[in-house]
Amino acid sequence: MKKCLNCGKVLEGRSDKIYCDVHCKSSYQYQQTKIKGASFYQKVDKQLKHNRKLLKNYNKAGKATIRASALHKEGFDPNFFTHYWKNLKGDVYLFVYEYGFLKRKENNIEKYVLILWQDYMNN
Known part of the structure; x- marks a missing residue:
């Protein structure tokens, strides 16, 4: 059972899915940018x-x-x-x-x- 990288919710649908929705994807990428700092x-x-x-x-x-x-x-x-x-x-x-x-x-x-x-x- 795969879970969303952002919220941890169980994923349904495609086998290569890594986020439950576009909001989680955006939130996760925003958090990663904050951690890494500006390029x-x-x-x-x-x-x-x-x-x-x-x-x-x-x-x-x-x-x-x-x-x-x-x-x-x-x-x-x-x-x-x-x-x-x-x-x-x-x-x-x-x-x-x-x-x-x-x-x-x-x-x-x-x-x-x-x-x-x-x-x-x-x-």
Whole structure:
């Protein structure tokens, strides 16, 4: 007699059945994910989404400058980005999807110049 992996109820039906219903299957898989912790992919994806959200919130007009400490305090991590773009001056902007940032130092204060991806950057 086989029992459900999640609730322990006796299983009826197919011989290869391991859960009594879809709710038990979902619950069991959710519990396993909690035990194992987030995968590397999930951690990277979560940080990218968080970075994008912060850049979007601070860059309402399409171009802005903000102190690096303000972004870092909210959990921004500049090591997580999706691509980069190099302008004619040689500055390399790192992008999190459509929101870009460039680290600058002005008056001994680290800042980020925030920009929005433009069509001309495709070339």
